[in-house]
Amino acid sequence: MEEQRTRRSRTWGGPPRWWRHGPPGWGRRDDEDRGARWPWRSTLLLTVFVLAGSTFASHAQADERAPLDVFARVLLLAGCGVLLWRQRYPAFAAFATAAAATVYLGAGYAYGPVFLTVAVGCFGAIVAGHRRAAWAAVGMLWVGHVLVAHWLYVWLPPAGGEPAAWSQEIVTATWVIAIVAVSELARVRREQWARDRAERALAARRRADEERLRIARELHDVLAHSISVINVQAGVGLALLDSDPEQARTALTTIKTASKEALGEVRQVLDTLRAPGEAPRAPAPGLDRLPELVEQAASAGLTVEVLGRVPALAPGTDLAAFRIVQEALTNVVRHSGSRSARVRIDRAEGALRLRIDDDGPATGADAGGSGNGLAGMRERAAALGGTIEAGPLAGGGFRVLAVLPLKSEEAR
Template sequence: MSDPQPPWQPPWVRAAKAGRPVALAVLVAVAQVAGTVAAARHQPLRAPLDAFGYLLLLLGPALLVLRRRHPVAVAVATTLVALGYIVAGYPYGPVFLSLVVAYCVAVQLGHRRVVWVCAAAFYGAHLLLGHVLPGGWLRAPAGAPNGWQELGVAAWLLLVLAGAEILRFRRERMAAVREAAAEAERRRVDEERLRMARELHDILAHSISLIHLQAGVALELMDSRPEQARSALVTIKGASKAALGEVRQVLGTLRGPAGAAPRSPAPGLDRLGELVDQAARAGLGVSVRTTGTVREAPVGLGLAAFRIVQEALTNILRHSAARTAEVTLGWQPDGLRVRIEDPGPAGGGEAGGSGTGLVGMRERAAALGGTLASGPAGAGFRVEAWLPTPDQGRAR
């Protein structure tokens, strides 16, 4: 698999990006030459600038062209160039500007230790040349540099290093913020994908199971009992129409702008009667029992309860020989307990399903901060979910 091609950019944009290293090097070169020429007028005791001096003033900026490809080599080389300039006794001035740029870039790219070693070596060499070597190699206005000058050089170096560290910290902080934003977006996309997958699974699994059962009934009774076959076909038509409407709603949410509200309300406990009627037409008698003080369920809780009941009844139709099931809604002050049971026995598989549906039910309960347990109950199967209200779920 080939690497993805970078996005297209206009030629002038590509040229501007490619020319940035050279442009900065040219600016530094101009600043160093012009600034040093101006500073030399006030330093008569320093060696006058000659061809070698101008070469050193231009060599540092020229090295900056490679500052991002070879940051360590550029930091070391600009340090040597600056030392060579000082050893030659040329006037002080902005010759250290290329050194500042090289140090800042190297620190930002993660080569902090190299930069600190280069700075220490530069200052140590400066002290050695000014105070230890015989005759004082450094040509200053009043002989070798005094203590205040040395403190000034040390303070300048520390200021450069501190600035480089601040730039590095800012760069790393911005990178961390971008990475956190990208990770949050990835999680949001994954959660949305899983949510849509659960919705489509619950819609299609229930409706297709019902259609499959009723189609079998219609085929078996087509000749002997045409009226019952007709009733089964009517059930198929209704189930397919309802499934098509819900699938269109899910697809409309996917295609619509981010954050757009669905055009029709999400199913909730007020539509539990539809599930009971569909199950009855498929030959499964479902009784619904309610305990506690009934109240209006929040949208998320109502949708989760509806889908859990829908998936549990679908599994009973597909995997159990039971012809009856009981749904219990236990209202409590801090949430709702949903229990679906069938007396069994299992037929053609476990009444709990093949696994995908159970995983989806657990994910729905977990999304609200609740739990879901499932397993055999005598000869049958039981699914029990605890769905706290949104405030209780966040508190947990």
């Protein structure tokens, strides 16, 4: 059936291909044009103003121009009515209004608000991106006016007319340039607003992504450390339940403490999510809680030696340093056969250096935390402009070295 319709169209001279598939905004509607509304209110107001103003102008120029008749009013209505399509077909509206105004002036009718329809049509075309079409339309109007006012006036009404002064063409050219300039300014401002909106939306999405990553890191650090301690103590409790009930009780007590602390920190993160505009109810953890980490690691069977003095840090740096040490000790508990680790804290050259070592040996292929934990540490350090180095030592064991830059007041 489609082939038959195409064949009949070619045989009987159907509309040419260029008419059916014209440029966007001229002979067909794009997807975005389908949602455009009919601007009938503004068009109706403009039509009333143009008709009333042209009638007044005709009376004022009765000695120089032809009086308004039915043909003049048809031209005015056509020039205004075509503006209903200025949002769907902006280039067509620009040319149609310019053509109607050119015929109106060529018929000898009075100067007046007829130029306003051209201004609105060309303004809509330029703002919609059809700049060349709008320039061509106003250029056509100006050239038509020059021809009518200086050469064709002999054959056109009103009878006995004289050529217009060239100074009038300067006024007309100035009016045309003003239309184009104002339209171009509006187009530039509109594009700038669109870019600003897009940049704000992109920045909002970026902040949301960063916040999701931060929350994911927090939850991972809290849960990974606490669950690792719980896992180790659960194994100890099961092994000693019958032979050493007292030691099994100690392991269960450690599990209870670790789970309670994990629940508290998870609740703090969730409270922040539920009320993003409020401050957290509890302060963020920092290196001042390092003794708690050492105690929790000892309850999991890991002896931790802390070397160096804990400096005063900004909240963001303090939290990142605490989480890095926490994750590194968690990896020792989970992935290393060593029962001892060393945490060294140094402050030199405007940076905080955290070094966490264990003596190994590794208990699996993922020793050292090569998964989300190490990635989270690197993200925390990178967010502050720092670095993370992690890898096995030559003599056995594993090392995590974090370098976090300090602000000027922290580095003192």
